[in-house]
Amino acid sequence: MSESGHSQPGMYGPGRRRRRRRDRDPGPPGQNLSGPSRDREFVPRERRDGSEEPPGPVLPKTPIILAKPPGERSKPSAPVSGTPMEKPVMLIKPREEGGKSGVTPDAAPPASGTGVTKLEREGQRPTQPVYQIQNRGMGSAASSGAVDPVIGQTKLLPPEKMKHSIKLVDDQMSWCDSAMEYLRDQTDMLVVGVLGLQGTGKSTIMSLLSANTPEEDQRMYVFRAQTQEIKERGGNQSSGIDFYITQERVIFLDTQPVLSPSILDHLINNDRKLPPEYNLPHTYVEMQSLQIAAFLFTVCHVVIVVQDWFTDINLYRFLQTAEMLKPSTPSASHESTGSSGSEDGSEYYPHIIFLQNKASREEFCPRTLKDMHVIVDTLMTHSHLKYKGTLSMLDSNIFPGLERDYLGTEVNLFLLPMMESEGDEALARAGSGTTPLFSLLPGYRGHPSFSSLVAKLRSQVLAMSRNQLSHTILTEKNWFHYAARIWDGVKKSSALSEYSRLLS
Template sequence: MSDSGQSPAPGGRRRWTRDKEPEGGGERREAGEEPAGLMQKTPIILAKPPGERAQPKAGPGPAPPPPAPPILLMKARGGAGPGEESARGGGVAGGAGGEGPAQAPPREREGGPRPTQPVYQLHGRGLGPPGNMEAVAGQSRLAAPEKMKTSIKLVDEQMNWCDSALEFLLEQTDVLVVGAMGLQGTGKSTLLSLLAANQPDEDPRSFVFRPQGPELRERGGSQTGGIDFFITQERVVFLDTQPLLSPALLDHLINNDRKLPPEYGLPHTYIEMQSLQIAAFLFTVCHVVLLVQDWFTDLGLYRFLQTAEMVKPSTPSPGHEPSAGTEEPSEYYPHLVFVQTRAGPGSFRPRRLRQMQQLLQRLMAHSHLKYRGSLCPREVIPGLPEGPPESDVNLFLLPPMEVDEEPPPRPGSSPLFPLLPPFRGHGSFGTLLSRLRGRILAAARAQISHSLLTERNWFHYAARIWDGVKKSSALAEYGRLLG
């Protein structure tokens, strides 16, 4: 130990002794021990602030090149600058070096719209989409589909199903389906257009369901073929159908030498089977069915209704195989409303109205259709007194549309009250039409199937029902009996 010039210090430390000094003449001390009277040296900072880096160096010689722009790891849409990108990205270029929090972009400080980043960038960094994107996505989910301007085909003239109506339907259950059927020329398309979106004073060529034109009416032709579809912004579906037992369709079938399906031998049998398929389809998929007539009444039409109710397809069961011991599911039947268009003044008399109701009650006595209670004639004539049960038949009368015009005064006659409108015995066409629309929209919306259907589910359900109607064994047997 003496030859090394070191001696152990208390606590296991060693230090140099004075008898032998190291080379260099200085006194070797322990780390951390400073001689008295000497100040600690200031550390040298090798990095400069960003502001000083950009300034050129004073003195002779060429100026150094400007600093390179920061490297951007992500670039926002819309051509945002580097400053905006670093501010939105949380200081990717400058904030990572501990230079302080990134400043907001100028547009954000001035109150302008804040630029957004793509959703994939935010998700890649573990962040959720910004609030404005969530609002836009929510608005797109809640936005209504495009408003329909005119009707489209649900079933074409060849009795084939069409899928074009699916794009106008939503995934919501508050929907009302209204169908109309009747003989040729009774005003089905005009009535549905006025109930859906049009006004009586508009041009008939702009109606959503195009009615018969003057030339077509003179030739005795039919405007509607198959089933037309229209849905309003209030989510009410209207279905317009081709005329029942139409002579125009029969004439077109005979004169154009159209080939009949092999299961039908005669043209009139094929036309009647088409009408039965349409009526049975409406009785299965509609909440309200309007039977439109322009006079009272055709007994053959009511025999046709009884046949259509007989061949109506049964409501599909909720399961594929019904369990033993369970009750049979109840059949669905819609509300049936008898609408008489072009009704004369004599039809609005209380006695005449009561007679029409009693006759309809006897004709429909054995029917399961809901033809009573939902729309009674007291809505037509508010002063009509209460009567027997047969007075609750759903019968509604509409005068001709020309009735709203003031009749010209007769020559040589002076009215007793010139300022009062002439007495007609009923309300105007517009007043009665608004009452009919209100009663139809207020009809009870029972479940068409055993499960609650959305608009899109109703469309698929209706497609399955139409396929079942065309392949119905009961309709096929009835067609063979007709010959």
């Protein structure tokens, strides 16, 4: 009776239902012990939650689907108006305030870390809200994700500014590729080169035309000028070809002195081995100078010839020889020959400027200036270089009393005086025994100041016409590859080799 008494209520209670489930779904073999225990865990909880028991037999995968930690199952049992309704509102709030100008402190970037932790607790990836908050200053396009902010910032960055010159051709006459990182894919550029004898001030002039002023310390110039020690021992500062590009996309090429006696002395005294194609040191020095000049005549828009006295006939002979040995301009393809090439398919020749550096007061006399123009025009009569018609000292208002037709044939000639400080000028006047009439007024110089003349020269050089160097329009990077190909062709030129053989 005791057994029947205890079992009688079990027929209508939970014990009866558990036995009926065990009889209905005994489970797979080997899991008789684990199956009932799982049923005892989940069935009472489902009854407390108010869930209905599924009709029919229970699938064996049901315990696997419902096998979750108790802490995770307790969250959905919270009231409906509680936390789950507030969290989506907090996630949308930074997204709405991210693109506004008046951002609250809660939506500022320092507080974005809290939003990330909330997203991580919800099991979501913190991508879009954080991305919009961090790039809220990029505008509507950046906030919508249409433009990559990294690419947009790169396009807005100014070109990298060079602090000093770098090597384009080293002292071994080898091409260097370090200038490539400063060049861009744009075609509005001007290439300016310089030639001159030793000690004429080429590097100083190029520094003043590119990035420096006469008031700065010469040790800070982008092209290193001769130091006092090098001047005393008669050496040269520059070697090979130096490269510098300005923010205005003007490329300046400073070169070693042509026909340099210091380079020849270095070859002889140091027993430096010559290339096999050269037998004598002076032949090698002259051929180096011709290679550099022929290279500049091919890849530059403007070539400045610097002199410190008027004038050296050998320098004009050297220029005409380099013009004769200049490599020909690469022609266009057979289909476009004569249409997209240079003017009428002719050879390319740059503008050439004769710069008279360290000019004296007498050279600024109008009569002397006229004689200088006539001499240069006579020496360059048979040259194809564009040596006149593109630069004028009369247009610069340096000689306000002279008319334009005073110079019959005005060549590209410009005069620069000595670059001296006020203290040096005072010492010079004291040493000569001459004192000005009024001590508070500056002495008579006969020409404008050095700084004003350099500014006038720079404005005229940068205003030169930028003719097409080859049959196609070159970008800065294309110019670099074109110049490398021209330099390699100059070193392997059969005309230069034949001329070297005639010299030796």
